[in-house]
């Protein structure tokens with residue numbers, strides 16, 4: 488048989504045509520001949536991966552965000568049921584279909600096969616081109632699979648592992664600093680995640696260069712000593728029953744007289760040197776200077792502020808997380824010229840035009856490329872982080888995120904259901920997130936933490952499948 492017309496097309500035209508096909512059709516095309524097999528392994532055809540949805544027959548391949556919605560509880564329960572059915576399923580044993588519905592078993596088998604094929608055949612060829620990996624609500628994905636996928640996809644910017652059964656070992660490759668482009672990480676409902684994952688994440692995001700200030704003779708020093716703004720007493724004991732203290736530093740804003748976001752130094756009661764230092768800092772502060780303390784509420788245990796635009800904290804304000812965040816991102820550009828943005832405020836407010844607020848009321852950096860490191864390389868560009876229901880996370884994990892330069896681009900932070908974090912840990916992390924938008928900042932209603940008047944409350948109050956200290960009330 489002679490060559491057909493399609494095979495005579497130049498490769499760039501053929502590639503253009505392949506771009507209109509879904510993942511299942513691409514796989515079929517790869518079996519036509521070697522030339523087509525090579526073409527279907529072109530990275531641009533596999534930028535956004537949704538294997539869990541593909542296993543259900545949905546062939547969506549566009550960028551994430553446009554269709555993300557928090558599913559209802561009944562749907563999540565059905566996925567958990569499928570997961571349990573899968574637990575009883577053994578590839579090498581006879582399947583007792585009375586244990587679960589045949590449809591559920593067939594669905595999980597299909598999903599499992601697709602995930603295996605992805606990890607063993609597709610990602611080794613196209614992994615470097617992958618930007619989005621969405622495994623949300625998978626009932627079959629394991630930590631080993633995620634670990635393999637992450638090691639093959641170093642350029643990921645969007646990772647969604649919502650409501651999966653993964654543990655800290657899934658992120659082992661991040662210890663080597665393997666994901667410096669990550670902008671969106673959703674670990675909602677991953678109850679096995681602990682501080683270890685946050686430490687690995689912090690390493691994976693890379694290091695921001697230390698702030699430099701001009702010294703004598705124009706020489707640059709690595710950093711300047713920071714004046715003390717407050718001594719914060721931890722009123723909530725930590726997991727070990729110890730009360731902690733922290734010092735809040737007033738950091739100078741780069742190039743201006745106004746103070747920048749405060750820095751927080753946590754004190755460990757077991758470190759006597761730290762305690763003595765704290766006493767010394769406290770004496771110095773008692774001697775006078777408290778000008779930079781805009782979070783005056785920290786000291787006396789009161790969360791009041793004198794701002795004219797004070798709003799009540801929106802407790803139990805439940806929205807679709809990702810959809811809400813997308814809405815914020817879309818309208819941010821429209822609001823750039825002034826007016827009310829999501830999470831913004833009246834333009835006549837004493838704090839200035841609508842802008843996401845930091846601890847000291849300063850505006851967040853403009854929309855655009857994330858922080859630039861030496862040589863123009865992006866570092867720590869994380870904008871979205873959800874740890875909702877990750878009940879093992881503690882202040883130590885939040886501290887790991889605030890180190891290495893903090894999270895300068897973070898706008899959305901969900902810590903609903905993180906039962907072990909305290910106001911001290913929250914304060915430390917928030918002080919390293921100058922772009923954080925209160926509208927998209929969620930944590931337990933029982934904590935009187937940073938931005939208490941304007942941050943959103945816990946999102947898990949009415950949620951039957953994620954941790955919350957008030958579940959059952």
Ligand code: FES
Pocket residue numbers: 903904905906930931932933945946947948954955956957
């Ligand atoms: Fe939900 Fe405390 S974790 S209110």
